[in-house]
Amino acid sequence: MSGAANPTPPLAPPLAALLELTHRCPLQCPYCSNPIELERAKGELSTDEWRRVLDEAAELGVLQVHFSGGEPTVRRDLPELVAHARRIGLYSNLITSGVTLDRARLAVLAQAGLDHAQLSIQDVDHQTAAHIANHPGVQGKKLAFARWVREIGLPLTINAVVNRHNVTRVERMIDLAVELGAVRVEVAHVQYYGWALRNRAALMPTLEQVQEATQRVEAARARLRGQIVIDYVVPDYYARQPKSCMGGWGRQFLNITPSGEVLPCHAAQTIPGLVFDSVRHKPLAEIWASSAAFEAYRGTDWMPEPCRSCDQREVDWGGCRCQALAITGSAAAADPACALSPAHQEMRSLAEAASAAPAPDFVYRRMTPQETPAKVAAATR
Ligand code: SF4
Ligand code: FES
Numbered sequence: 001m002s003g004a005a006n007p008t009p010p011l012a013p014p015l016a017a018l019l020e021l022t023h024r025c026p027l028q029c030p031y032c033s034n035p036i037e038l039e040r041a042k043g044e045l046s047t048d049e050w051r052r053v054l055d056e057a058a059e060l061g062v063l064q065v066h067f068s069g070g071e072p073t074v075r076r077d078l079p080e081l082v083a084h085a086r087r088i089g090l091y092s093n094l095i096t097s098g099v100t101l102d103r104a105r106l107a108v109l110a111q112a113g114l115d116h117a118q119l120s121i122q123d124v125d126h127q128t129a130a131h132i133a134n135h136p137g138v139q140g141k142k143l144a145f146a147r148w149v150r151e152i153g154l155p156l157t158i159n160a161v162v163n164r165h166n167v168t169r170v171e172r173m174i175d176l177a178v179e180l181g182a183v184r185v186e187v188a189h190v191q192y193y194g195w196a197l198r199n200r201a202a203l204m205p206t207l208e209q210v211q212e213a214t215q216r217v218e219a220a221r222a223r224l225r226g227q228i229v230i231d232y233v234v235p236d237y238y239a240r241q242p243k244s245c246m247g248g249w250g251r252q253f254l255n256i257t258p259s260g261e262v263l264p265c266h267a268a269q270t271i272p273g274l275v276f277d278s279v280r281h282k283p284l285a286e287i288w289a290s291s292a293a294f295e296a297y298r299g300t301d302w303m304p305e306p307c308r309s310c311d312q313r314e315v316d317w318g319g320c321r322c323q324a325l326a327i328t329g330s331a332a333a334a335d336p337a338c339a340l341s342p343a344h345q346e347m348r349s350l351a352e353a354a355s356a357a358p359a360p361d362f363v364y365r366r367m368t369p370q371e372t373p374a375k376v377a378a379a380t381r
Pocket of ligand 2: 193245246249265266267268319320321322323
């Protein structure tokens with residue numbers, strides 16, 4: 001693959017911002033996208049600080065904000081933040097585990113101007129769901145939450161995270177989303193960063209399981225056309241082409257941690273040497289335009305071969321930096337999901353070996369780190 005370099009286009013504003021209001025969460029999913037070292041409540045931005053961040057995001061040109069976590073509903077000021085987003089014209093989405101709110105508190109959020117709710121599920125099987133979340137009775141609470149969302153009149157997306165424990169039930173998870181009245185279901189194979197990387201062997205399905213799941217998703221798409229939108233996030237370890245992670249580093253998206261650090265993606269803190277600016281010290285627009293962490297892998301100038309001369313470099317933007325780091329030890333390498341990466345076969349072999357062995361116990365997501373990030377990186381490489 002080859003192609004001539006294009007002039008760099010002017011920097012557009014981010015389309016969306018993921019606001020991690022807190023890392024506190026009642027669930028302990030072993031594939032959580034939060035970092036291994038979770039932030040404590042005492043370091044979280046205050047209500048006033050989050051309001052200012054929303055103002056700055058709107059001024060910058062952000063269109064959508066995703067209130068996320070941890071579990072964002074453990075912040076008692078969430079209705080105020082939702083109302084503020086509505087006042088300044090931001091579309092707001094709540095990304096939730098669905099186990100903390102009752103119907104009345106959900107109604108308050110809807111009244112404050114919430115536009116959309118996104119509910120994650122661990123499985124259709126109640127016992128496996130409780131095991132994955134390490135939370136007895138989790139499925140019953142989620143089903144009740146989904147009902148309330150629809151009764152109150154909010155649009156609902158179901159996010160089903162696929163791993164070796166539930167991969168045979170993808171079709172039933174899609175059918176559940178239809179039953180719950182969701183407008184969209186995202187069937188997403190686990191992405192192996194942070195906690196999921198630590199739990200890779202416990203989560204990785206076999207190639208045959210993945211192929212069967214993919215066929216079942218395709219069949220469901222044909223069967224349910226016009227009833228529900230089905231998004232499918234493929235498993236990188238069995239892919240031949242990388243995904244355009246985040247739509248390209250620093251191109252469409254930013255992520256703000258509970259204490260206000262601004263990241264190009266949720267796993268960016270795993271990359272050694274990157275320094276992240278905080279909304280506590282700099283305006284969001286300045287961070288977006290010129291922060292060292294955003295500049296590090298923005299565009300194509302940083303790319304080594306094979307990406308540098310590849311005609312896909314402005315399509316997938318070299319894939320995922322965090323995955324390149326996790327497998328090759330270098331965040332600047334081509335994503336090993338790409339068949340042109342020298343580490344492509346190594347990544348496939350890691351997946352095959354992990355999925356062929358019996359699944360080890362989960363290392364559940366907890367506030368107290370069980371291992372340091374450096375030890376985790378060494379253990380999972
Ligand atoms: Fe090309 Fe790099 Fe994308 Fe592979 S990861 S298709 S080499 S730009
Ligand atoms: Fe960080 Fe893909 S998750 S670039």
